[in-house]
Amino acid sequence: MREYRHPQITEVQLESVLYALSDPIRLSIVRQLAREGEATCAALENGRPKSSMSHHFRVLREAGIIKTRNDGTSRINELRDDELAEVFPGLLPAILAVRSKNNVAEWTS
Amino acid sequence: MREYRHPQITEVQLESVLYALSDPIRLSIVRQLAREGEATCAALENGRPKSSMSHHFRVLREAGIIKTRNDGTSRINELRDDELAEVFPGLLPAILAVRSKNNVAEWTS
DNA sequence: GCTATTGTTCGAATAATATCGAACTATCGA
DNA sequence: TCGATAGTTCGATATTATTCGAACAATAGC
Numbered sequence: 185m186r187e188y189r190h191p192q193i194t195e196v197q198l199e200s201v202l203y204a205l206s207d208p209i210r211l212s213i214v215r216q217l218a219r220e221g222e223a224t225c226a227a228l229e230n231g232r233p234k235s236s237m238s239h240h241f242r243v244l245r246e247a248g249i250i251k252t253r254n255d256g257t258s259r260i261n262e263l264r265d266d267e268l269a270e271v272f273p274g275l276l277p278a279i280l281a282v283r284s285k286n287n288v289a290e291w292t293s
Numbered sequence: 294m295r296e297y298r299h300p301q302i303t304e305v306q307l308e309s310v311l312y313a314l315s316d317p318i319r320l321s322i323v324r325q326l327a328r329e330g331e332a333t334c335a336a337l338e339n340g341r342p343k344s345s346m347s348h349h350f351r352v353l354r355e356a357g358i359i360k361t362r363n364d365g366t367s368r369i370n371e372l373r374d375d376e377l378a379e380v381f382p383g384l385l386p387a388i389l390a391v392r393s394k395n396n397v398a399e400w401t402s
Numbered sequence: 403g404c405t406a407t408t409g410t411t412c413g414a415a416t417a418a419t420a421t422c423g424a425a426c427t428a429t430c431g432a
Numbered sequence: 433t434c435g436a437t438a439g440t441t442c443g444a445t446a447t448t449a450t451t452c453g454a455a456c457a458a459t460a461g462c
Contacts, residue, residue, distance in 0.1 A: 186458095198391050203315035206308050207450090225409065233452050238410055243449095257408040257459045272391055278383035282307050295428095316420090334439065342422050347440055349420095366429045366438045 188245055188252050193267040196248030201272065204247035205279060210240050214249060214263065218280050222262040224255075297354060297361050302376040305357030310381065313356035314388060319349050323358060323372065327389050331371040333364075 205211050213228050220227075229237040241261065244250045249268065252259045268276050314320050322337050329336075338346040350370065353359045358377065361368045377385050 198388065199315050199317055199320060202311045202388075206312035206315055208308055211308060226407090234409060235411080235452055235454090236450075239450075239452095242410090254458090257406095259409065272387060274383050274387035274390070278381060278387050279307065279311075281383070282381055335437090343439060344422055344424090344441080345420075348422095351440090352419095363428090366436095368439065 187254070190245060190251055190264075191248045193248060193264065193271055196268070196271060198272060200247040201249060201268070201275070204243050204249055207240070207243075209237075210244055211279075212284070213240065213244065213261075215280065215284060217250065217261060217263045218265070218276075222260050224258040224260055226258065228261065296363070299354060299360055299373075300357045302357060302373065302380055305377070305380060307381060309356040310358060310377070310384070313352050313358055316349065316352075318346075319353055320388075321393070322349065322353065322370075324389065324393060326359065326370060326372045327374070327385075331369050333367045333369055335367070337370070 205214065209232070212230075216228060217223060225234075225237060225241060228241075241250070241252065241259075245252055249264060250261050251264050252261050254260075263276070265276055314323065318341070321339075325337055326332060334343075334346060334350060350359070350361065350368075354361055357373060359370050360373050361370050363369075372385070374385055
């Protein structure tokens with residue numbers, strides 16, 4: 185499977201980052217990645233359809249928030265937190281510091 | 294004209310704040326308010342139709358980002374930055390610290 | 403090569419947003 | 433009371449997102 189295109193961190197736009205993170209599912213992905221370091225797509229889809237999740241991963245990737253690499257048949261995702269800190273210092277930490285009130289996995293069922 | 298309903302700051306949702314700020318026009322409104330303290334709607338619409346701007350002010354207001362009060366025929370807007378700092382510490386400063394590359398007023402004409 | 407696993411892409415339906423003119427409301431001042 | 437001023441609301445249109453099944457692609461293991 186071909187490699188993904190990740191934007192240069194200097195090309196990343198604040199608006200796109202904010203938009204990508206304004207979705208509860210994507211936000212929960214990012215929170216989980218912040219906790220666990222890196223994770224496959226499968227580990228992050230909480231019973232949701234793969235195609236939906238694939239869409240969300242793409243939005244996060246194109247916004248410059250995550251980096252995806254191939255590992256066999258899996259894709260491994262990780263936050264680009266260090267890079268994001270260069271261009272938007274304090275932004276991701278401020279967002280991650282907010283405790284999530286509603287668990288996404290909860291309103292899946 | 295009747296008063297606006299502003300959400301309690303504790304009811305404000307991170308997702309809504311991020312969404313509201315993911316729009317370039319709304320972001321430019323917030324930046325301008327951060328510079329100038331408070332401003333009327335007219336002072337913030339850069340030649341755009343009033344009805345469009347009214348929509349954006351509403352989104353910002355309902356997200357808990359601005360507060361609007363009446364003053365004669367004008368509405369005066371201000372950031373709820375102190376309150377936002379209570380629930381999302383560091384978030385607004387991190388966003389406002391990002392220098393805007395494209396001036397919104399620029400691509401108006 | 404066959405099969406299972408993991409994810410992507412496509413396509414179509416649905417939903418949400420943005421945009422802006424037109425009509426309307428409220429207030430101020432003469 | 434009559435503009436003039438400042439915004440809001442309505443309604444219609446256009447654009448963009450979300451969702452998810454179905455088909456597809458790539459890899460690992462046997």
